[in-house]
Amino acid sequence: MNRLSRDPVALLEAAREGQRIALARLMSLVERGGDEARLVGAQTYSQVGGAYTVGMTGAPGSGKSSLTAALASVVRSEDERLAILAIDPSSPFTGGAILGDRVRMQEHVTDDGIYIRSMATRGHLGGLSLATPQAIRVLDALGWPWVLVETVGVGQVEVDIAAAADTTIVVVNPGWGDAVQANKAGLMEVADIFVINKADRKGVDETRRDIQQMLELSSLGDWEPPILMTVATDQIGVDELWEKVGEHREYLEKCGELEARRTRRVDAELTEIVNRSLEKKVIATMDRPETAELKEKLMRGEIDPYAAAAQLIDMAEGLN
Numbered sequence: 001m002n003r004l005s006r007d008p009v010a011l012l013e014a015a016r017e018g019q020r021i022a023l024a025r026l027m028s029l030v031e032r033g034g035d036e037a038r039l040v041g042a043q044t045y046s047q048v049g050g051a052y053t054v055g056m057t058g059a060p061g062s063g064k065s066s067l068t069a070a071l072a073s074v075v076r077s078e079d080e081r082l083a084i085l086a087i088d089p090s091s092p093f094t095g096g097a098i099l100g101d102r103v104r105m106q107e108h109v110t111d112d113g114i115y116i117r118s119m120a121t122r123g124h125l126g127g128l129s130l131a132t133p134q135a136i137r138v139l140d141a142l143g144w145p146w147v148l149v150e151t152v153g154v155g156q157v158e159v160d161i162a163a164a165a166d167t168t169i170v171v172v173n174p175g176w177g178d179a180v181q182a183n184k185a186g187l188m189e190v191a192d193i194f195v196i197n198k199a200d201r202k203g204v205d206e207t208r209r210d211i212q213q214m215l216e217l218s219s220l221g222d223w224e225p226p227i228l229m230t231v232a233t234d235q236i237g238v239d240e241l242w243e244k245v246g247e248h249r250e251y252l253e254k255c256g257e258l259e260a261r262r263t264r265r266v267d268a269e270l271t272e273i274v275n276r277s278l279e280k281k282v283i284a285t286m287d288r289p290e291t292a293e294l295k296e297k298l299m300r301g302e303i304d305p306y307a308a309a310a311q312l313i314d315m316a317e318g319l320n
């Protein structure tokens with residue numbers, strides 16, 4: 001394995017032969033970002049297009065990981081293969097929200113048809129919005145037909161990551177106000193499918209009504225997001241959920257919206273990359289002596305902030 005070191009080409013080749021350790025290494029490179037992640041990207045971008053991505057988001061503890069594990073069983077029973085990315089923005093310590101339902105997930109860890117990886121934030125959260133599409137691309141290039149991305153729907157970036165999928169599932173729980181909270185978190189507008197998980201608990205009807213009311217207030221396209229009920233821990237309603245994912249996929253493919261969504265996604269990624277690169281250059285500029293001089297001028301009222309900014313931008317553009 002050592003001979004593979006960090007060479008993306010060798011790693012990809014080994015991963016293609018089924019070496020999980022090589023795939024894990026590729027994912028680490030992508031997670032870390034920087035030049036090596038770029039090399040991985042350069043090796044994979046031309047080999048993608050086959051994977052269908054499903055995003056799953058919802059409040060902490062709503063049962064996303066349990067539902068993911070339950071879905072994995074359904075997917076396997078249909079002889080399909082599924083890769084799971086658990087994006088973990090909050091807990092570098094536990095190292096993975098993924099094993100929410102540990103026992104169930106355990107069934108899958110030794111299965112060749114399932115790949116599970118949790119990705120944590122290194123440094124700031126924004127890094128994950130670049131690392132996630134890269135990670136999906138690696139899995140896509142390696143021929144994984146389904147990629148499920150789980151994120152906790154607590155902040156805009158996490159919601160955006162989950163929504164950057166072909167089909168987005170939003171998980172809520174029964175009980176007063178849960179759907180209202182989800183709405184506040186911006187989850188309503190990204191949902192293609194709603195799941196009321198923990199439907200073994202009280203308050204399912206109220207939650208369903210809340211969601212319906214919110215849907216009535218929003219402008220819907222031709223696809224009306226269905227509201228499903230599941231008990232992830234008992235595998236109840238999970239077949240239906242997978243069926244709905246299939247229906248939504250078919251809908252997107254037929255009406256051309258899949259292409260449109262993917263185009264928007266590429267746009268967003270490109271904008272993000274450009275923003276990051278410019279940001280990096282500007283930050284580098286901030287350390288230069290000329291900048292200190294400019295700031296002093298600004299303080300003395302010899303230059304206005306916009307003119308100073310324009311000079312900084314010029315300086316940044318001169319950097320490589």
Ligand SMILES: Nc1nc2c(ncn2[C@@H]2O[C@H](COP(=O)(O)OP(=O)(O)OP(=O)(O)O)[C@@H](O)[C@H]2O)c(=O)[nH]1
Binds near residue numbers: 059061100230234
């Ligand atoms: N009663 C009941 N409990 C459930 C159900 N689904 C999940 N749980 C339990 O709810 C808890 C949280 O489940 P997780 O799957 O870890 O939830 P999560 O949304 O992935 O959590 P985070 O990743 O921490 O945000 C666990 O104790 C599960 O066993 C369900 O349908 N019914």
Ligand SMILES: [Mg+2]
Binds near residue numbers: 066099
């Ligand atoms: Mg989880």
